[in-house]
Amino acid sequence: MPQHPTLSYPLSAVVGSDDLVLALLLAAVAPEVGGVLVRGEKGTAKTTAVRGLAAVLPPVEVIEGDRFSTDPRDPGDVSPDGPFADGTPVVSRPVRLVELPVGAGEDRVTGSIHLERALSAGRAEYEPGLLARAHRGLLYVDEVNLLHDHLVDLLLDAAATGRATVERDGFSVTHPARFVLVGTMNPEEGELRPQLLDRFGLSVDVAAPRDPARRVEVVRRRLAFEADPAGFVARFAAAEQRLAARVAAARSACTDVHLGEEVLLAVAEVCAALEVDGLRADIVTARTAVAHAAWCGRTEVTGEDVRVAARLALPHRRRRAPFDDPDLEDDLLDRALDDALGPDDPDPDPDPDPDPQPDPEPDPRPGGGVTSDGEGGDGGSGDGAEGEGRDLPAGSEPAGASPPRSSTVGAGETFRARLLQAHGTHRRDRGATRPAPGRRSRAESSTGRVVRSVPTADAPAGAGPHLLGTVLASVPHQHARGRADGPLRLRPADLRAAVREGRESNLVLFCVDASGSMAARRRMREVKSAILSLLLDAYQRRDTVGLVTFGGDSATLVLPPTGSVDVAASRLEALPAGGRTPLAEGLSEAARVLDREGRRAGARRPLLVVVTDGRATSGADAVGRSHRAADRLAATGVDCVVVDCEAGPIRLGLARTLAQRLGAEHVPVAAVDAAALHGVVRGRAA
Structure with a gap:
């Protein structure tokens, strides 16, 4: 949503995002919780809420002229700008909200040498970066799942140590970098690296409210803010002041909150029952429970505090594999909490919004996971699909024959993916877009x-x-320019x-024969397993994988190039198999996909893997059209592999001919399974 250039939308005016607001406030009350990850679709007030948080945080005291915002009362918070002279004024200023752009360079994040002073005065001087500016404040990363991996590593180091070290261009600087990390992301655009995911203390999923009355209130308030920002902010000034006072009071009260042994044991029991990895979940849940108790004005942590903390701190840590649903099932969490704490009691103060006008409760968001049915479809025999057209010559069909039926084939077991690498170093010409x-x-x-x-x-x-x-x-x-002394000329x-x-990143595009001519049920299961296994690794390495299938009389892009494993798994599960073999259409569709992806900014180097027996049996002049489509693909220079799936005692060598036309490597296999197919791709791409 657009923001006014000088005024932020008040946090207390945000409607329909109670969990998001509460998570942000708890992270502000206890920064040691570790920040907040906000997942949700576009237009759900994620950025609006984050920017509104800074306005309700207590101001910080800093030494005047200190670029690193160190705490003058903390002897361990040492500034590289120090030591400061006695009597240097201490000033109070608002908490900074520092936004880290996805495309920022390393020098901008960690800081670097001051180039102008180095060239003009010949003096190496450090210029602080965003990590130094965010010290004792908020560091906000929009689209954090798209953040460059080298920046993710920098954030991980700073989050783990609370300090940033820069050693570059002849100087070394270490400075404090403690901040509340807040990230927002749209899961459809790709997943977050597990190392960074675990660093977020709390996680919240947000969605647009489904209740019409609440949606109307959201629109009404937004329009009112845009029409008169100053008047709208003034309208919520009292609520903002109460919220700021409550945050300050809760911060001070955290040290007085008692976390009893029974409650601490209950936290451990819940984390153990939910099989979360490591012990960070226990620590974060305990800290969040203490913060929630202080927020509610209690001096003793109760079972309700643990319930709230568990719902915010555990869902993103319970994820076992990329294809598992990242959302924590409510009934499973409820059972674990009930076993550890007893029956649920209503929260005496669940609403973080001091606005006296309560909002209607939103309807529950629809949810669902990816099924893992191994067979799927209509239960038709794999042998029937396997036998269709097996002994027919290329380009022929029996008179009066009806098209083979299609059925859905599930994926087999996934496996640990091996690294895919294209040849050499991709070099860019001047003006070319940067690689993904x-x-x-x-x-x-x-x-x-x-x-x-x-x-x-x-x-x-x-x-x-x-x-x-x-x-x-x-x-x-320098001599010719008349320099005898002083700065360089x-x-x-x-x-x-x-x-x-x-x-x-790379793009691996599979073009798979989904017809009934080559044991399609077994083949599709193997191909699905290979692609799903590649995605297990791809979502960490920022790769994209796509799938084009051809069967019947057409080709379909069933899996657009994506790095989102959840979307990929759901698309692959419903992939049909059976029918004639429109090879020309499959190659043409693959060419269109590669051409379209190649025109995108930051295009990835492609590797096309064609899985087929080389037969073309659909439409007039099927063989000729397939040859012409292969010639057009070869002219693009795309790197290809043809996996020959022809079987039986009589072999026509059609896949080898196709590989020659494509300029591709021909790999004959007697029985292609998922591991063998992946090994072929690895051997060709490495």
Whole structure:
């Protein structure tokens, strides 16, 4: 939602996001909880609520002129700008909300040498980054699941140690970096690395309210804010002040809240019953329960505090694998809580919003998981699909024959995926879009280690300045420029840009024969297992995997290139198999997908894997059309593998012919299973 340039939407005016507001407030009351991850669809006030949180936080005291906002009352909070002279004023200022852009560079996050002063005065001086600015405040990352992996590593280090260390360009700086990390994401755009997911203390799923009355109130308030921001903020000023006072009081009261042994044992029992990984869940749940008790004005942690804490701290930690539903089933949590704490009692003060006008309760959000039915479909025999058209020559069909029926085939067991890597280092021309960041193949990018410097006129888009290269380029010309002493005399031609080598994502597109001519039921089960197994690794490495199938008289993109394992699993589960073999249509659809993906910003290097026996049996001139489609694909230069699934005593070698036309590697296999298929892809791409 758009924000007024100077005024933030009041947190107390947010409607229909009670869990989100409560999670943010508890993280503010007890920053040691570890921050909040907000998952939800677009337009659900995620960013609005986060920006409104800063306005209700107590101000912080800092030493005047200290760029690192260290606490003057904490001897262990040492600023690199110190030591400060006695009598340096201490000032109070509002808490900062620092937004970390998804496309930020490492220098912007951790800080770097002050380039202007280095070139003009010849003095190396550190310029603090966003981590230093966020110390004792809020660090907000929108679309945190799209954050570059090298930045994720930096956040993990800072979150774990509370400090940031920068060693670069001849200087070393360590400074405090303790902040409340708040991230928002849309799960449909990809999953979050498990290392970062576990670092978020609390997690909340948000969705637009389904109740029409509540939706009307959301719209009414938003329109009122946009029409008169100052008047709207003034209308909720009293509620904001009460909320700020309550946060400050709860912070002070946390140290007086008693966490009894029985309650602590109940926390451990709940975490053990839900089989969460590690002990961080126990610690975060206990801290959140204490914060909730202080928020409600209690000096003793109760079972209700544990219930609230468990619902916020455990769902994202219980996830066992990427294909499991990340949402914690309410009945399972209720049973674990009831076993540990006894029957549920109503919360005496569940609503964090001090607005005296209560909002109607929203309807429960619809939910559901991905089924794991191994067979699916109508229960038709796999042998029937396997025998259809097996001994027919290419391009022929029996007279009066009806098309083979289709049926749904489930995936088999998944396995541990091996690393896929494209050949060499992907080099970018000047002006080319930067590759999609990831953890796969080597590529020139805007992040990673510096491998060389080039003149700025020859640098790829997004390349940053290279200080040492610029200095070295100018040194031979200093005498001719009349320099005897003082700063270097630079010219625009001296400027050099850093070329960095990092890792990029890849696109693996499977083009699979889903007809009845090649044991389709078994083949589809194996292909599904291979793709699901690739996705297990892909969601961590930022890869995308897609699936085109062809059967009957058409080809279908059943799995658009995606890194979201949940969406992929649901699409693959319902994939049908059976029918004739429209090979030309399958190759043409694969070409369209690759062309479309190649036009996107940050396009990934593709690898096309065609799984077929090479027969073309659908439509007029099926063989000729398939050859022409293969020739057009070969002209694009895409890297291909043809997995030959032809079986039986008489083999026509059609898949080998197809591989020759595609310029692809031909891999004959007698029985392709998921592990063998994945090994073929790994061997070709590594």
